[in-house]
Amino acid sequence: MDTGERAERDEHGAQHHEESEFRVTPSDTGASLASHLAPLPLSGRSCRTCTLCCRLPDIDALEKPANAWCRHCVAERGCTIYAVRPTLCRDFLCAWMTKPDLDAEWDPLVAHMMVYEQGPQTTVLVDPDHPAIWKQAPYKILLERWAAEAQTRGGYVIVFVGDDVFKVEPAQT
Numbered sequence: 001m002d003t004g005e006r007a008e009r010d011e012h013g014a015q016h017h018e019e020s021e022f023r024v025t026p027s028d029t030g031a032s033l034a035s036h037l038a039p040l041p042l043s044g045r046s047c048r049t050c051t052l053c054c055r056l057p058d059i060d061a062l063e064k065p066a067n068a069w070c071r072h073c074v075a076e077r078g079c080t081i082y083a084v085r086p087t088l089c090r091d092f093l094c095a096w097m098t099k100p101d102l103d104a105e106w107d108p109l110v111a112h113m114m115v116y117e118q119g120p121q122t123t124v125l126v127d128p129d130h131p132a133i134w135k136q137a138p139y140k141i142l143l144e145r146w147a148a149e150a151q152t153r154g155g156y157v158i159v160f161v162g163d164d165v166f167k168v169e170p171a172q173t
Helices: 086-093 140-150
Strands: 005-009 015-019 113-118 121-126 156-161 166-167
Touching: 121 140, 140 156, 140 166
Parallel strands: 121 156
Antiparallel strands: 005 015, 113 121, 156 166
């Protein structure tokens, strides 16, 4: 991962680079929601009225940019093309749906953020209507712990809040 440049594409698809301190996007890392597939949700967990995965990530297959509602989503209701939705959407489960160590406060409806893992990276997409929630307890504490654990494996934790990107560092001891 190059932390000094950010790739941009113009209206013709040409790639351009601009200098920045630390910029990374899911596309820059080669990530897509397809790389975060889990076989089954944990018992007792369901999406219910959560539609954050229909708003926060960019979804190339649906020509949907990040932080914009999918044209097929009715907020807090669900997908209007549910029966024929793309495999990418059909197979995706966020970390709250699959990780037993995340309790009710990490439910995206409560946390206002969606978490998923992609190789060495843990990605946190924060609802831009609640931009500072990831910095509050209990979230910040666990994100810093994840950052410390990831660092031992060569990984990292990235938080996206609108157009802002943050790399979470382990807590100072």
